[in-house]
Amino acid sequence: MNATISIPSYRDVCAQRRLVLVDIENAARGATTSPDHVQTLRAEISHTLHLGAWDQIIVGCSHYSLLSAKLGWPTARFVVRSGPDGADLALLAELAQIDTSRFAELALVSGDHLFAPAVAAAGIPTTVLSHRTSLSRELRLAANRIRLLSTNHPAAA
Template identity: 80%
Template sequence: MNSSNPIPSYADVCAQRRLVLVDIENAARGATTSIDHVRALRVEISHALDLGAWDQVIVGCSHYSLVSAKLGWPEARFVVRSGPDGADLALLEELARVDTSRFAELALVSGDHFFAPAIAAAELPTTVLSHRTSLSTQLRLAANHVRLLSTRQPVAA
């Protein structure tokens, strides 16, 4: 970035911007969760990934979790699908639609093996953030970097 111009160029933004996909139900260890739990997860995920102002966060969830998730993480974009692997499918569809050339890295908050092929095929560096107990071997091996969420229990509703 040019020090005389405080507005970063498009190239500067893309060079540091990350696409962050969050399977909030995987991170929360359940389909329904409280607003406070989502807020706590947002803080933990933000610190663990050192989220910045330019990062694009997309949260996937079922319709059961949407209200709590949206109120707990209002600045994120949301994709919603219910049913078996609904949030996973919604996030994978969104990943297929996004122009990843606009990003320097792909971060995934989930441990589901369902994401392993997409992470392995990504044309940019990848980081997976997951609970140790729910991180699949396939996803661990597919990612360039792995970080772990804390093992704290959910906040009571």
């Protein structure tokens, strides 16, 4: 019995691979949260965006949220920056270093207006996943597609 294993080519992987940027504090509606809350958000984000094994997931947060975020989403890569708009600025700095042409799509989990210019300039289709009440007009206009997070999540404790 000869079983052959098919390994997808780099071109095939890139045709499906997404870059997923998650502002976990925006999704959690607060700077600090519990690992359980992050797990709940991760499950909703994964389900809504249909995250796959090839997707590159980068989570931005402040140092206050890092431990809970890492425990709640252990497979993600993290960028950390504190202060006003810290997670946003960390994610934007990371995005500026990435060749987005290697991806089929950019997915952003945030509603912050600071991302609008980067989303508009990404050069690939973009999906924004946000709470309805925190989705900025600028980001809504810059994205190709908008998806909404559930409003059932409590604010972070």
